[in-house]
Structure formats: structure tokens, C-alpha cells
Amino acid sequence: MVSDMVSDMAQTRLATVTAPNDLESYWLPFTPNRSFKRSPRLIVRAKDMHYYSADNRAVLDGAAGLWCTNAGHNRDPIVAAIKRAAEQLDYSPAFQFAHPAAFELAGRVAALAPGDLNRVFFCNSGSEAVDTALKIALAYHNVRGQGSRTRLIGRERGYHGVGFGGISVGGIVNNRKFFGSLLTGVDHLPATYSREHQAFTKGEPQWGAHFADELERLVTLHDASTIAAVVVEPMAGSTGVLPPPQGYLQRLRAICDRHGILLIFDEVITGFGRLGYSFAAERYGVVPDLITFAKGITSGAVPMGGVIARDGIYEAFMHGPEHVVELFHGYTYSAHPLACAAGLATLGLYRDEKLFARAKALEPRFADAAMTLKSLPNVLDIRSVGLAAGIDLASRAGAPGLRTYQVMERAFQEEGVMVRAAGETIALSPPLIASEAQIDEIFDKVGRAIKAVA
Numbered sequence: 035m036v037s038d039m040v041s042d043m044a045q046t047r048l049a050t051v052t053a054p055n056d057l058e059s060y061w062l063p064f065t066p067n068r069s070f071k072r073s074p075r076l077i078v079r080a081k082d083m084h085y086y087s088a089d090n091r092a093v094l095d096g097a098a099g100l101w102c103t104n105a106g107h108n109r110d111p112i113v114a115a116i117k118r119a120a121e122q123l124d125y126s127p128a129f130q131f132a133h134p135a136a137f138e139l140a141g142r143v144a145a146l147a148p149g150d151l152n153r154v155f156f157c158n159s160g161s162e163a164v165d166t167a168l169k170i171a172l173a174y175h176n177v178r179g180q181g182s183r184t185r186l187i188g189r190e191r192g193y194h195g196v197g198f199g200g201i202s203v204g205g206i207v208n209n210r211k212f213f214g215s216l217l218t219g220v221d222h223l224p225a226t227y228s229r230e231h232q233a234f235t236k237g238e239p240q241w242g243a244h245f246a247d248e249l250e251r252l253v254t255l256h257d258a259s260t261i262a263a264v265v266v267e268p269m270a271g272s273t274g275v276l277p278p279p280q281g282y283l284q285r286l287r288a289i290c291d292r293h294g295i296l297l298i299f300d301e302v303i304t305g306f307g308r309l310g311y312s313f314a315a316e317r318y319g320v321v322p323d324l325i326t327f328a329k330g331i332t333s334g335a336v337p338m339g340g341v342i343a344r345d346g347i348y349e350a351f352m353h354g355p356e357h358v359v360e361l362f363h364g365y366t367y368s369a370h371p372l373a374c375a376a377g378l379a380t381l382g383l384y385r386d387e388k389l390f391a392r393a394k395a396l397e398p399r400f401a402d403a404a405m406t407l408k409s410l411p412n413v414l415d416i417r418s419v420g421l422a423a424g425i426d427l428a429s430r431a432g433a434p435g436l437r438t439y440q441v442m443e444r445a446f447q448e449e450g451v452m453v454r455a456a457g458e459t460i461a462l463s464p465p466l467i468a469s470e471a472q473i474d475e476i477f478d479k480v481g482r483a484i485k486a487v488a
């Protein structure tokens with residue numbers, strides 16, 4: 035009886051909650067909740083290059099959502115594929131069973147990846163992809179009898195999501211300092227950015243390859259026999275678009291090779307066309323041992339992430355009795371049917387519309403447009419690579435991050451453009467379908483917002 039009453043009450047509550055007229059229940063991620071709730075930025079629909087706000091204003095998407103809608107918004111083939119998949123197969127168990135689209139998508143992703151990066155493990159986000167890659171790296175050494183290789187090396191200013199693995203190898207103090215002792219046995223390379231030597235560079239700066247040699251120092255300090263893997267974003271996105279110095283990634287690769295250390299490229303942002311190639315690995319001619327991906331795989335339409343491993347890594351696990359699990363890792367929603375359908379349709383769009391080549395062709399125009407903001411008030415540096423740009427603004431005295439937050443707000447509310455405020459940087463990364471006119475429009479609007487909050 036009591037439980038009947040409880041469920042009646044719950045039913046009544048459910049029936050009354052029909053519209054978001056109460057903003058209090060939702061605890062927004064990575065968002066200042068109180069200021070958001072005072073002046074919400076509500077988005078209700080999207081198409082191609084535009085979002086539409088709750089008050090029905092068109093907002094040009096200068097950020098590809100959150101670095102993910104590379105094919106543009108609500109593209110018909112992706113929407114249709116998700117609908118079809120939902121009608122046909124809502125879910126199939128990810129462990130001990132599988133469905134055909136998972137194999138098809140893995141094959142398509144492997145075909146896009148360079149070298150012998152041919153084995154694809156699926157998960158649901160970039161954070162899970164990073165933790166998966168770190169676990170594969172540790173387990174790989176373990177199954178090969180090198181279990182002393184447990185140390186992981188990340189980089190200052192790196193962002194690798196929010197799992198304990200990701201924040202441990204990551205290099206953003208606010209993402210780490212509240213959360214205890216994190217993973218043990220982690221060390222960090224220095225960030226590759228220097229305003230003094232690199233300010234207002236288009237593409238990869240000439241200065242800074244020597245930062246890779248810090249890995250040799252860490253090897254000397256810890257000994258290679260204790261180091262499992264190095265993980266870096268080829269272009270650090272979340273801390274402000276930091277393209278790698280020329281030759282830096284090649285040097286990292288060479289040092290890793292010398293010492294039997296796995297090299298992981300976190301391509302959650304750089305994958306699927308952001309830098310004009312399938313993966314940044316291709317742009318830089320460096321084949322890592324593991325690549326993480328997410329975001330652009332489904333153009334943001336359904337959550338999905340994954341890890342691509344070189345053949346030799348996969349094969350190292352394929353020993354022992356055949357009825358025994360080889361890697362004790364996976365997620366209920368690994369290779370979810372809706373995500374696979376969205377992924378296949380998205381890769382189809384990238385291919386049919388040649389969107390990676392389009393991004394590459396647009397890069398010079400995008401970089402020029404970004405640099406037009408150089409002389410605006412408070413602009414300290416502008417960087418660009420592929421279809422990504424970071425604009426550093428001087429912080430307001432005593433209020434770090436406030437100016438960029440105000441620019442983001444102003445851009446959305448008054449100028450009708452979505453940008454991302456990342457610390458003291460305004461980050462721009464439009465969908466790869468952006469026209470030249472829309473690129474100019476994005477930077478014009480951002481310029482006006484920067485001036486307005488000067």
C-alpha cells in the first residue's frame with residue numbers, strides 16, 4: 035500500500051514537470067551554475083551552421099557545439115540513420131554479443147587511421163576513451179611480461195577528460211586539485227607554449243620542438259623500465275588551441291621508440307577533420323601506438339568514443355585459452371547501435387562532402403580572419419591551426435576568466451554567435467561545413483563582442 039502511495043506521488047510529480055520553468059534541479063557541468071541560472075543560454079534546436087535559442091534567435095555556431103558537430107547540425111542522413119537504427123535494434127549487449135554495425139564502423143574508422151592502427155575499441159566519451167587507452171597501455175606491458183612499466187606521462191596544460199586517469203595525466207590545476215591524490219606514478223612534460231617565442235603564429239610554431247627532449251630527462255629520472263606510456267593531445271585544444279611546435283611530435287615518437295614507451299595521441303578534438311585530416315597523426319606524419327577519439331565520430335549526434343590500437347598491441351592480448359576474456363574492460367554501451375548508426379552516417383557525410391579536405395582548404399582563410407582581431411583591445415595572442423583558433427585576452431584584475439566569459443555571453447546574447455570561453459582564451463572551431471562568408475561573420479561578431487566588453 036505504502037509503495038502504491040509513493041508511486042502515485044511520483045506519478046503526480048512526473049505529470050507536473052513538463053517544461054524547464056525551474057532551473058534549480060539541473061547541476062550544469064563545467065558551468066558557473068549561479069550566473070547561468072540568472073541569465074540562461076537556452077538552445078532549443080539546430081540546423082547546419084546554426085543553433086536557435088529559446089527566444090528563436092539564430093546563433094551561428096563558432097564552436098561546433100563543443101568541438102564535436104564537425105558535419106554541421108541535424109544533418110538529414112545522420113538523423114535518418116539514427117531513426118532507422120532506433121526502430122530496428124534499440125540495444126544489443128556489448129559483452130559476449132555484438133551487432134553488425136559495430137564491425138562495419140570499426141572497419142571504417144581503422145581505414146581512416148594511419149599505419150597499422152587497425153583495432154578499434156568503442157566506449158561512450160572522450161574521458162572513457164582516455165581511461166581505456168591508459169588501461170590498454172598498462173595491460174599491454176603486463177601481458178608481455180613487462181609489468182614494471184606502470185608510469186604514465188602526460189603534459190602540463192593537457193586536457194584528457196574527467197576520469198581519474200584523464201585528470202591524473204592531464205595538466206589543468208582546477209581539474210586536479212579538488213580530487214585527492216589521483217593516480218600515483220604519473221609525471222608531466224612541460225607545455226609547449228611560449229608567448230614570447232610564438233605569439234600570433236599561424237599553424238605550427240617554429241620554436242619549441244626541444245620541449246620533447248624533456249621526455250629524455252624523465253626517462254633518466256624514472257628509468258624506461260618503469261614507464262608505460264606518454265599521452266598528449268597533438269594540438270592541445272581545451273587549454274586554448276596550442277598547435278605543436280614543428281618537429282615536436284616526431285621527436286616524442288623517436289624518444290618513445292628508443293625506450294619501448296607507448297605513444298598515445300588523444301585525438302578527441304583533432305580527429306575527424308579538425309586539422310584538415312582524418313587524424314592529426316596524418317597531418318604530422320607520426321604514427322602513435324594508440325589514438326583516442328570521440329566527438330566528431332558521430333558529429334556529436336549520439337555519444338560515442340573509442341581507442342584505435344596498432345595491430346601489435348591487439349595481438350599481444352590474443353593468447354591463452356580462447357574462452358577467456360583477453361582484456362577485462364568495456365562498457366554496457368560500447369558500440370551502442372544508435373551511436374554506430376550515427377557514426378556510419380557521419381563518416382559517409384565526411385566522405386561524400388570531402389569535409390576534411392574542405393577544412394584544409396579553408397585553413398588559410400580561417401587563419402587570416404582570426405588574425406584580423408590582432409589589434410583589438412586586450413588581445414594578447416592569436417593562434418590557429420586547421421579550423422581551430424584561440425584568442426588570448428588579458429584577464430580582468432582580480433577576476434581570472436571573467437573577460438572571456440563576458441565575451442562568450444555577449445557573443446551569444448547580442449551578436450548571435452556561439453564561442454567557447456576556455457580560461458583566458460576564446461576558442462573557435464566551427465563545423466567543417468562553414469562557408470568563407472560564415473567564417474568572416476564569426477570573426478566579425480567575435481571582434482565586436484571583444485570590443486564591447488573591453
Ligand SMILES: Cc1ncc(COP(=O)(O)O)c(C=O)c1O
Nearest residue numbers: 159160161193194195300302303
Ligand atoms: C583531448 C580531449 N580528451 C578528452 C576529452 C573528454 O571528452 P568527453 O567530454 O567526451 O569525456 C576532451 C573533451 O573536450 C578532449 O578535448
